[in-house]
Amino acid sequence: MTSVLTDFELGAVRTRMLAAGAEVGPRLEGSLISGGRSNLTVLLRDGVRRWVLRTPPRHGRTPSAHDVGREFRVTRGLAGTDVPVAAPVVFCDDEALLGGPFSVWEFVDGVTVQSRDQLEALDQPVLDGIxxxxxxxxxxxxxxxxxxxxxxxxxxxxxxxxxxxxxxxxxxxxxxxxxxxxxxxxxxxxxxxxxxxxxxxxxxxxxxxxxxxxALLDLTGATPRVAAVVxxxxxxxxxxxxxxxxxxxxxxxxxxxxxxxxxxxxxxxxxxxxxxxxxxxxxxxxxxxxxxxxxxxxxxxxxxxxxxxxxxxxxxxxxxxxxxxxxxxxxxxxxxxxxxxxxxxxxxxxxxxxxxxxxx
Structure with missing residues (x-):
């Protein structure tokens, strides 16, 4: 996976996470999970724990799109309900840090099924459960x-x-x-x-x-479940x-x-x-x-x-x-x-x- 944040930017993110009460090691690493037309999604690691950061693309942003603040607000509201979401950590609207606002959530283990090939690898009973x-x-x-x-x-x-x-x-x-x-x-x-x-x-x-x-899917049990809606x-x-x-x-x-x-x-x-x-x-x-x-x-x-x-x-x-x-x-x-x-x-x-x- 490709690094997308500089050491200085990762340090700024870590500072915001600590201020929000998160337990973070002395150094963060960041790897790009996905990017392009939607928000950039970055996997953060400190050697022990993992988080996910979302921020708008650095170029080609359009008005009203890429609203990571809205994503954070919704997941904060839904936490504790019957709707599975990633636990929110911090939202920062200071665009001077990364060139745009960003939100951080706790990492959720799960499977993403995006392509036809990924789906074809699953048995029919699993698909029915999904x-x-x-x-x-x-x-x-x-x-x-x-x-x-x-x-x-x-x-x-x-x-x-x-x-x-x-x-x-x-x-x-x-x-x-x-x-x-x-x-x-x-x-x-x-x-x-x-x-x-x-x-x-x-x-x-x-x-x-x-x-x-x-959706992030948990396929480890007898019955598939949604681990988190994203x-x-x-x-x-x-x-x-x-x-x-x-x-x-x-x-x-x-x-x-x-x-x-x-x-x-x-x-x-x-x-x-x-x-x-x-x-x-x-x-x-x-x-x-x-x-x-x-x-x-x-x-x-x-x-x-x-x-x-x-x-x-x-x-x-x-x-x-x-x-x-x-x-x-x-x-x-x-x-x-x-x-x-x-x-x-x-x-x-x-x-x-x-x-x-x-x-x-």
Missing amino acids: TDALVETLAALHRVDQVAVGLERLGRPDAYVSRQIARWSGQWELVAAPGAEVRDAADEVRALLVERVPEQRHTSIVHGDYRIDN DWELSTIGDPVADVATMCAYRHPAFDHVLGFPTAWTSPRLPDPDALARRYERAGGVELDHWPLHLGLAYYKIAVIAAGIDYRWLAEGAPEDGNDTAGSAVGPFLEAALTTLTADRPTPPTRGARCPSTTC
Whole structure:
């Protein structure tokens, strides 16, 4: 692993950790775990203990993204609940130290399953257990009382769908993919979403980016479990149905092009979105009211994310971690949104009922 912090920077991090009450040895070492489009993730060691540091990339940062302060705040609130998170150590907003804010958490032992190859190495009973653990954890998150854990100010509790439509439509205007057909499809999706904004019946903490690779998994016992949910930078207060829809929408095969490699979450060995929705409700999650609207919005959101990655690749003139493939995902996700929003679905999925696979 590549070193990403200087000795001076590591010393500054150690000082902040000590001030927060952490027990740290006389010298820290730092190795890069991951970096690129998201936050930089650094493994810290003192020879005895381990921690994880997250900080925005040093170049190419975008407004409202890379929010390590939000990640720290959410995990601090969720510590001690039924939602497994890494124990927070310290947040520092002094950008003079590392060139940006940073947060530190205790290290959590666990397995990350990101690629198709990693998933294919697992037996089917293990995959079934992982799926159950993932949906049970998401349902547990949606049951957390945001006021009781001090996270009520994480976001507005109302009008979540309207705000999401406005946010992603505004982003689309900045990064719109070339081609009249794609632009027309995006305009049609946006119009359908605006026409069908439902009354919000549920409010909870939402992760915003939930799928298998944003969880650390404990596979050492008889039953797989989620050791910690990670990557909370898109979390807020909102409609939990939208969180489930995003999880389902990521199952679309075109998501491989967004990340630039065959992903674990698009594997046909995992339950289809229909089954995921049913498992979530059986796990005690909220009823999936207005499901087609939420799923259509989720597809639209991912289409805009893909367009943004493609836009930055074209602007920078060089691919990064598969960015050169993201543009090819925009059309399929917009098409999925249109199919979902225009199909005849008189009722949303209800608890215990089968949700037609074309709606999930």
